[in-house]
Amino acid sequence: MQLVIEHLSKTYPNGTHALKDVTLTIPQGMFGLLGPNGAGKSTLMRTLATLQEPDTGSVRLGDIDVLRDKDAVRRTLGYLPQEFGVYPKVSAEELLDHFAVLKGIIDRKQRRELVQALLQQTNLYDARRKHLGGFSGGMRQRFGIAVALLGNPKLIIVDEPTAGLDPAERVRFLNLLSELGENSVVILSTHIVEDVSELCSRMAIINQGEILLEAEPLAAIEQVRGRVWKRLIDREALPVFEQEHRVISTRLFAGRTVIHVASDAQPGPEFEPVDASLEDVYFTVMRGRLPTEEAVATA
Ligand code: ADP
Secondary structure, eight states: EEEEEEEEEEEOTSSSSEEEEEEEEEEEEEEEEOTTTTTSSHHHHHHHSSSOSSSEEEETTTTEEEEEEEHHHHEEEEEOOOSSOOOOBBHHHHHHHHHHHHHHHHOOHHHHHHHHHHHHHHOOOGGGBBBGGGGOOHHHHHHHHHHTTTOOSEEEESSOSTOOOOHHHHHHHHHHHTTTTSSSEEEEESOHHHHHHHHOOOEEEETEEEEEEEEEHHHHHHHHHTSSEEEEOGGGHHHHHHHHHOEEEEEEETEEEEEEEOOOOSSSTTOOOOOOOHHHHHHHTTTOOTTTTHHHHHO
């Protein structure tokens, strides 16, 4: 089963053009949708989750017409939104059981076994009787995954899940996500490049409602390998370098500025080659800074 998105567009009533002719094919496994805040990720995720309508376009999940047959999608969908409300005075076990009833799992014994298994899988079993109000951010996100997994979904949508998690919680959460991909289409929407590079076998980059790149992360890194250079400069010199070179990113390092520059050959003295990462791909694509970017985009 795969998810096929064709020519999806959306303009909000205030005139914001949030999706511009988005076309993507998403196979089984973990797919990363990467883009900055405001890129259109949540608009796309909510549309796929049948929570809002696009203006034009079509979406198919296997043989389900996602935009028309919403009930069929909802039966096979697990959706973990950016933020979700929980009932603070209810325990994890009780609430999960309640959601399982809503999913139509009425057999008591079957439901009990499922709830216990999901609490184990998300590493919340020991906290199952705690009130959700006392959960940490990471525990809440893992609880969200447990809810999303009820009913064995074929399409799992996870929107900006690691924002606000501390590093240890983030690793635990990503490990949990990585177990899900095998039999489902899992879409991870994020602005954090590492989330995608660590987990996803395929990805797309979206900005201002447009898909700029659809690729396998490793192949995309291969395309920029040998073509990204770095140099340590004084911060005041940045405007000059911006003028003379195709600067794709800047960051502070020990009080000075490290710039990454896209260039097929060494761009000048004191530039060293960079061992390219997905972050270099991301910034290169975002800034439209590679001469053969179209070749990358269609790779
Ligand atoms: P992301 O999830 O990548 O941060 P969004 O899909 O939330 O992006 O937003 C895309 C664009 O659409 C942004 O410019 C945002 O301000 C705008 N937007 C999102 N939701 C609405 C809405 N309900 N009404 C008007 N504009 C919206």
